Amino acid sequence: MIRVLIVDDDARVAHNHRELVESLTGFTVVDVAHTAAAALAGVERDRPDLVLLDLYLPDDSGISVLRALRAQAGPATADPVDVLVITAVRDIEQVRAALHGGAVHYLLKPFPLTALRDQLERYAAARRRLTRVEEATQSDVDRLFGLMRPVSPQSLPKGLTPATAELVADTLRAAESDLSAAEVGERTGVARVTARRYLEHLCADGRAELRMRYGSTGRPEHRYRWVR
CATH class of the missing domain: 3.40.50.2300 (Response regulator)
Structure with a gap:
């Protein structure tokens, strides 16, 4: 806590x-x-x-x-x-x-x-993130300092917007379990590919995490959950 x-x-x-x-x-x-x-x-x-x-x-x-x-x-x-x-x-x-x-x-x-x-x-x-790193690389430092900056058009990857980033974050935050990019897309009204880009950004930001769900056949499903 x-x-x-x-x-x-x-x-x-x-x-x-x-x-x-x-x-x-x-x-x-x-x-x-x-x-x-x-x-x-x-x-x-x-x-x-x-x-x-x-x-x-x-x-x-x-x-x-x-x-x-x-x-x-x-x-x-x-x-x-x-x-x-x-x-x-x-x-x-x-x-x-x-x-x-x-x-x-x-x-x-x-x-x-x-x-x-x-x-x-x-x-x-x-x-x-600090608890997981013993010796920081420049990438670790950049990510740590970047985490304390609120979302802005400048801090988001090209093509992503703050309003949609907040919408995707709110959707994942409110979910009772992990969601796929397709499920997030359905709940937010954005395309699955677009939802996945925002979800990957949240994972890089440290506020969400990716989980792989393995079925009996085919490729594993990417599932995302808010880090609580």
């Missing part, structure tokens, strides 16, 4: 984020904090894997929290907490400070909750 601490001064926003996180398989919320002091105390007490950190806090800035967490971690810490900044702050100096502080991503409010869900799933995929 990925243990998450939510930090936001707005109780309604924090509640919405908590509901989303707890709806995702493999995630659990350890606590919700509304101040910088409570955030630091929560990290010390609960040892979360990931902090969803707002920058607008009543007693101190979120950047100060991020810097304090990095100072507490130090080079000897085996598993320093990761931080995903979620904020309405658009000041470039704050963005730069978050980047220098080691934030895994910077998500600007307002955004649809699907954007946060996508980012959390990408974070989980990156963590899974």
